[in-house]
Amino acid sequence: MPEQSNDYRVVVFGAGGVGKSSLVLRFVKGTFRESYIPTIEDTYRQVISCDKSICTLQITDTTGSHQFPAMQRLSISKGHAFILVYSITSRQSLEELKPIYEQICQIKGDIESIPIMLVGNKNDENQNREVESSEGEAMAKKWKCAFMETSAKTNHNVKELFQELLNLEKRRTVSLQIDGKKSKQQKRKEKLKGKCVVM
Numbered sequence: 001m002p003e004q005s006n007d008y009r010v011v012v013f014g015a016g017g018v019g020k021s022s023l024v025l026r027f028v029k030g031t032f033r034e035s036y037i038p039t040i041e042d043t044y045r046q047v048i049s050c051d052k053s054i055c056t057l058q059i060t061d062t063t064g065s066h067q068f069p070a071m072q073r074l075s076i077s078k079g080h081a082f083i084l085v086y087s088i089t090s091r092q093s094l095e096e097l098k099p100i101y102e103q104i105c106q107i108k109g110d111i112e113s114i115p116i117m118l119v120g121n122k123n124d125e126n127q128n129r130e131v132e133s134s135e136g137e138a139m140a141k142k143w144k145c146a147f148m149e150t151s152a153k154t155n156h157n158v159k160e161l162f163q164e165l166l167n168l169e170k171r172r173t174v175s176l177q178i179d180g181k182k183s184k185q186q187k188r189k190e191k192l193k194g195k196c197v198v199m
């Protein structure tokens with residue numbers, strides 16, 4: 001977990017209607033609503049145990065609207081980890097994640113040190129599928145992040161999604177500690193290798 005803070009800030013991004021609020025509400029409150037109420041921005045707190053201590057997971061559910069670029073930049077700056085959500089029923093929603101990913105790269109720099117999950121939600125809607133799992137996986141590989149398909153409706157992989165994000169953070173912390181012992185030249189080489197690529 002980041003030093004000097006007991007809050008671990010996770011920011012959820014994605015196009016309007018992909019199910020960001022539904023995933024967060026399913027995780028935090030265990031509920032699901034069929035109706036669609038667009039979000040401006042909501043923040044939820046969940047107490048979790050990490051190793052032998054307690055910390056707070058602060059989850060920011062952002063708007064799917066493109067009207068608030070300053071809010072988006074601020075959320076990226078403050079975030080420790082990111083969940084990028086598209087709907088498997090909308091290829092467009094996957095496309096819309098690209099500029100968000102690019103902006104995370106620009107603001108955060110060394111992208112490989114940031115826990116990011118690419119999430120294909122609504123996987124209960126297989127009959128309306130526009131994006132194959134293999135395409136999500138390929139994108140995640142390109143973006144050097146982890147990938148999962150979920151359904152906020154059926155509760156498929158929702159807890160696992162947040163758990164995996166925390167696992168990524170844990171692995172990152174360990175690798176940063178190991179990294180501390182590497183030579184400057186080796187670190188530079190690895191940094192160059194970790195540059196962001198957008199398809």
Ligand SMILES: Nc1nc2c(ncn2[C@@H]2O[C@H](COP(=O)(O)OP(=O)(O)OP(=O)(O)O)[C@@H](O)[C@H]2O)c(=O)[nH]1
Pocket residue numbers: 014015016017018019020021022023033034035036037038039040062063064065121122123124125150151152153154
């Ligand atoms: N079938 C199915 N529908 C879902 C799922 N997740 C969300 N929905 C539905 O999709 C619609 C939009 O869900 P939201 O969670 O409000 O989407 P959002 O991404 O937060 O939307 P914005 O607030 O506009 O950014 C609602 O009608 C939900 O019931 C899912 O996993 N499966």
